[in-house]
Amino acid sequence: MNASGSHSAGWKSVVLRYETLLFVVLVAEWFFFYHYGTTTNRRGTVVGFGTLDRQFDILRHSCEIGLLALALTPVILTAGIDLSVGSLLGLCAILFGKLWHDGGLSIPAAAALTLVAGALGGGLNATLITRLRLPPLIVTLGTYSLFRGLAEAITHGAVTYTDFPAGFLFFGQERWLGLPTQAWLFALVAAAIWLLVHRTTWGRAFRTIGFSPEGARYAGLPVERRVAQVYVLAGLIAALAALIYTARLGQAKADAGTGYELFAITAVVLGGTSIFGGRGSVTGTLLGVAAIAVLKNGLACLPVVIRLNAAEEMSGLLTGALLLLALTGSVLPKLWSSFRSRHRRT
Amino acid sequence: MAAASPTPSPLLSLRRAAKSYGGVRALRGVDFDLRAGEVHALLGENGAGKSTLIKIITGAHRPDAGEITVAGRTLDGLTPALAQQLGIACIYQSPALFPDLTVAENIGLRLEPAGAMRRVDWGARHRRAAQLLQQVGASIAPAAEVRTLSMPEQQLVEIACAIGAGARIVVMDEPTASLTQREQERLFTVVRELRAAGVGVIYISHRLEEIFALADRVTVLRDGQSVGTHGLNEVTEAGLIKLMVGREVAQIYPPAESAPGEPVLTLRGVGCAASGVHGVSFEVRAGEIFGVAGLVGAGRTELARILFGLTPADAGEITLNRERLAPRSPPEAVARGIAYVPEDRRRHGVVLEMPIAQNMTMAVHRRLFPGGWLRGAAEQGLARDFIRDLAIKTAGPDAPGGSLSGGNQQKVSLARWLATQPRLLILDEPTQGVDVGAKSEIHRIIRQLAKDGLAVIMISSDLPEVLGMSDRIGVMRGGTLTAVLPGGSPAAAVMAAALGQNERPDPA
Numbered sequence: 001m002n003a004s005g006s007h008s009a010g011w012k013s014v015v016l017r018y019e020t021l022l023f024v025v026l027v028a029e030w031f032f033f034y035h036y037g038t039t040t041n042r043r044g045t046v047v048g049f050g051t052l053d054r055q056f057d058i059l060r061h062s063c064e065i066g067l068l069a070l071a072l073t074p075v076i077l078t079a080g081i082d083l084s085v086g087s088l089l090g091l092c093a094i095l096f097g098k099l100w101h102d103g104g105l106s107i108p109a110a111a112a113l114t115l116v117a118g119a120l121g122g123g124l125n126a127t128l129i130t131r132l133r134l135p136p137l138i139v140t141l142g143t144y145s146l147f148r149g150l151a152e153a154i155t156h157g158a159v160t161y162t163d164f165p166a167g168f169l170f171f172g173q174e175r176w177l178g179l180p181t182q183a184w185l186f187a188l189v190a191a192a193i194w195l196l197v198h199r200t201t202w203g204r205a206f207r208t209i210g211f212s213p214e215g216a217r218y219a220g221l222p223v224e225r226r227v228a229q230v231y232v233l234a235g236l237i238a239a240l241a242a243l244i245y246t247a248r249l250g251q252a253k254a255d256a257g258t259g260y261e262l263f264a265i266t267a268v269v270l271g272g273t274s275i276f277g278g279r280g281s282v283t284g285t286l287l288g289v290a291a292i293a294v295l296k297n298g299l300a301c302l303p304v305v306i307r308l309n310a311a312e313e314m315s316g317l318l319t320g321a322l323l324l325l326a327l328t329g330s331v332l333p334k335l336w337s338s339f340r341s342r343h344r345r346t
Numbered sequence: 347m348a349a350a351s352p353t354p355s356p357l358l359s360l361r362r363a364a365k366s367y368g369g370v371r372a373l374r375g376v377d378f379d380l381r382a383g384e385v386h387a388l389l390g391e392n393g394a395g396k397s398t399l400i401k402i403i404t405g406a407h408r409p410d411a412g413e414i415t416v417a418g419r420t421l422d423g424l425t426p427a428l429a430q431q432l433g434i435a436c437i438y439q440s441p442a443l444f445p446d447l448t449v450a451e452n453i454g455l456r457l458e459p460a461g462a463m464r465r466v467d468w469g470a471r472h473r474r475a476a477q478l479l480q481q482v483g484a485s486i487a488p489a490a491e492v493r494t495l496s497m498p499e500q501q502l503v504e505i506a507c508a509i510g511a512g513a514r515i516v517v518m519d520e521p522t523a524s525l526t527q528r529e530q531e532r533l534f535t536v537v538r539e540l541r542a543a544g545v546g547v548i549y550i551s552h553r554l555e556e557i558f559a560l561a562d563r564v565t566v567l568r569d570g571q572s573v574g575t576h577g578l579n580e581v582t583e584a585g586l587i588k589l590m591v592g593r594e595v596a597q598i599y600p601p602a603e604s605a606p607g608e609p610v611l612t613l614r615g616v617g618c619a620a621s622g623v624h625g626v627s628f629e630v631r632a633g634e635i636f637g638v639a640g641l642v643g644a645g646r647t648e649l650a651r652i653l654f655g656l657t658p659a660d661a662g663e664i665t666l667n668r669e670r671l672a673p674r675s676p677p678e679a680v681a682r683g684i685a686y687v688p689e690d691r692r693r694h695g696v697v698l699e700m701p702i703a704q705n706m707t708m709a710v711h712r713r714l715f716p717g718g719w720l721r722g723a724a725e726q727g728l729a730r731d732f733i734r735d736l737a738i739k740t741a742g743p744d745a746p747g748g749s750l751s752g753g754n755q756q757k758v759s760l761a762r763w764l765a766t767q768p769r770l771l772i773l774d775e776p777t778q779g780v781d782v783g784a785k786s787e788i789h790r791i792i793r794q795l796a797k798d799g800l801a802v803i804m805i806s807s808d809l810p811e812v813l814g815m816s817d818r819i820g821v822m823r824g825g826t827l828t829a830v831l832p833g834g835s836p837a838a839a840v841m842a843a844a845l846g847q848n849e850r851p852d853p854a
Contacts, residue, residue: 200718201711208708211699217656218694219708219762220680278699 018272022287033298049301056180062293063182064241068264070193071237073285074230076268079210079277080136085238087147088121089257092242094151097161097252107168115239122235126228151254161252172247182244194282210277267292270326357382357546363412365398372398374570380546387557388550390567391781404436405429435508436517441500443492450475450488456507478506482536498529517548526641554583599814600793607632610801611770616662621648622825630801637816638805640844645825646805650772654686655679685763689774695759698748703729705747705758710765732761753784772803
């Protein structure tokens, strides 16, 4: 009846506050690693976290997971999930290598076909989810194995495509206008997804579907079409990530992008997007990606971690801790207010 | 103690009960008595404090002040467990049973003592369930899964649980909201039997005619205060409405003043095998309110779903403004100018988490946001206009839909569809669970829309509403339209058609 007058403050301001908090954490994290992770070696040159090269490295490494996280943000806003993006990245990398190396296509033609293949892979997810009304988690768990399996079948698990021309490697290994080339591509995609999610009726529809798919249907929104579109878009971006991955490493192999989907989901959720759909922002996702990338790379620069040779373990541990902390952090105000109201009355 | 009181001491009494929720005073010192063997109606607009009062009685909330006396024990608050122990049971609008368990298992869960390693005596459990169900006059098999039962059958199971638990005080919160006339009658019989057995029944309903038919006394709440307890032989319907709203409501239904124009919608033998609708033919004219009456399950909502493209028709022909209409999906129906305000506004009518403004523009994305780019100013403007025109009580366009009361949510749902400037407006139970004040406002809005030339289909289980609002009344039964009666037909004629009685109502 006269229920919650308290949450009328609006969820928008809460998201904003959460993003601000995450930004503060990110800056603190960065300065921590800058302070403890930067050293001078015997020859007197500065090494570790504080060097420009290392910062560019972080940027390069975060582009592919960042792209997947951007692809997953609309998906998760619709209360869906796509576990197959990492596998699709691997499949697309192999397809690209094969089309160019064995198929004799030019790089641009192979790249264009790879993007089409990515969209088709996403389309497969979309068809299964919207036509057969299967749950996204199960569908993409299936295609997660399927895409990786296909990639391994094509290469028999052994072939690795290398010797890509310098013009292509430029996108993954060089700088353009002072920044790693792929950072520009990433920024472009990020801006596009931001506009899509926050400034268009498509983004509005994604949220509506996430909050209440039935409510969206009864409002006359094209629910199936919008849901299909987020998965196709995710496939397309996974293909782009595959191209950048291949250009960065200079090789295409079947295990490319293994486990990336989990990092990407972590980044999205850390960025404040609700796994139940509806709530979230692209800015949050970008901050989430940055927080994880800085953590991972920063740890590898800490002398104590280097001495213990435990960078992988530590980054896994701390990413998990950060995620759980973020999730508890978002419910703490609610817990606190209910605790207070329970004790005020006595 | 109260032992010296001259009249028989009540089963339950509340003295100066007060409760606030974060600064909002929901109850401000309410006195309430329930005697053994009476049906005591609780009446008030949404927000008057009925739910809060019930929550205090069932132990869900503790009052901030005041005291409760139950069965001779005076307490300053109850807990759910204590309330149950003292013989207080509550039957909610939508029963809280486990759908995947059988009736006997559900009853067993409530009534049998819990304990680890306790063996279930299935024979006794089923016998007991059968006996309790018989007591409430329900022909339900104890082995039936609850999911296969209708809403009223589930309510009867709840009542059976209450009887089995030996409840002395039964609270019924809008028990008839989703019942048909006949199911309602059966429920009333059960309630009367409870009363005869000395149980005190607290009965909440928005439907005054029910209260007059069933209750012995009525307590009216307004703004968290009791404005009086009366015997039902002492008050009139108009008097109660006045007490509830604190003012005279001159006419409950605004008069029809429109002269229907050209036919807007025509149905010829329309059917849909999947939803059990068949052979529906009728037409709706511009400026006309076409009421659709019938029992729950007669196919009224299913008909609306066909017109809105949710379950496409597979037989017959529909024309809208003389052009063929066969929507395969809601977007197609919306594009053709069909608007549907659904029955379940919390699930379908309003997205509770989203701001009012976004809820209102949801069906007009194409028109309001050319190229797909959101325009905040246009959205806010539209929302502010509707908030003003429909007198929606809200903190503003950015307040989430869930923060509004039922009547105001319904207005938001209505605004969303009025924004589409539809040719045909379908309203499904437009005032269900809406308080009296908002109800008459919604009626006035609907009448005004018809006057402005809109064709309106109004589905309603509220018989006085259908009779009072409709220019013509279509009656559905068993998936098809069985009769079209003129507006102002006697209630008995509509009920007879809905029940399938061919004989004319008594000429007297």
